[in-house]
Amino acid sequence: MSVQQRKERERADRERLIVATARELAEKDGWDAVTTRRLAERIEYSQPVLYSHFRGKREIIGAVALQGATELAAATRAATAAADGPRAKVYALARAYLDFADRNPAVYDAIFQLDGGLPYAREDTPAPLKDAFAALLETLEGVAGDGVDPGLFTETFWAALHGLATLTRAGRLPRSTSNAEPASWWTASRPTEQPALPRPAPQPRPGRHHRPGRLLTAVALLAFFRESASLGR
Known part of the structure; x- marks a missing residue:
């Protein structure tokens, strides 16, 4: 290994250490506790060594956001790949997304809430951010319906998931539970001429593990968005 290669490897190792330490501090004490x-x-x-990698906290947040976006895309793809059929895939996507937000609140904030100096929804948007959206689109474009723009449909469904994640964490929505099957909330397979409201979830059965009701809310929103689009055609 040449001297230059060794220096580049050491620099990459330091950068990974900085990002990992920032994530650890942020998850433990919040982003306000993360200082250079x-x-x-x-x-x-x-500190001069740290500044040789990142010009400040803003760029560190951006680096955490890119790393988190890569992990979010991997989590949603793994969940949908293990599910069978469009209904199950949409449910798995919602569950994986909300679980990620719940387990990694500081990373989630870095991606979607904080200023990390990253461009969003532009040609120069970094690849990890585009790929995180693509991971949602891959599942949702198959259920958007004829005449519905898949990108807009995915953005709308993502907005619903984001709202559920942030409002639940803020205590504005209850962490209710239910073990209802997603099929009872997702109605894409039935005729759209006479759409019906999602049926209420059955009462949890004793002794069974309960799933978060907010996931069912997300799937119910998908049904609502799809039916609204169908009625508007």
């Missing part, structure tokens, strides 16, 4: 001084102390490098 505290990061430098934690990783045992001087």
Whole structure:
């Protein structure tokens, strides 16, 4: 290995350490606790060394966002790949997305809430962000329906998931539970001439593991969006 290659590897290792430490601090104490001084102390490098990788906290947030977007895309794809049929895939997508947001609140905020200096919805949007959206689109474009723009449909469904994730964490929505099957909430397979409202979830059965009701809410919203689009055609 040449001297230049060794230096590049060491630099990449330091950068990964900075990002990992920032994530750890943010998940434990919140993003306000993540400062360049505290990061430098934690990783045992001087602040000038840290600034040689990132110009400040904003760029660190951006790096965490890109890493998180890659993980989110992988999580949703893994969940939908293991599901059988469009109904199950949509349910699996919603569950994986909301689980990711719940398990990684600081990373989720870095992706969707905080200023990491990253362009969104533009030609120069970084590839990990585009891929995270593509991971949603891959499942949802198959259920959007004829005459419905798949991209707009996916954006609308993503907005519903994002709202559920952020409002639940803020305590504005209850963490209710239900074990209802997603098929009772998703009505894409039936005729759209006379759409019906989603049926109420049955009462949980004793002794069974209950699934978060917010997931069912997301799937119910999908049915609503699809039926609304069908009625508007």
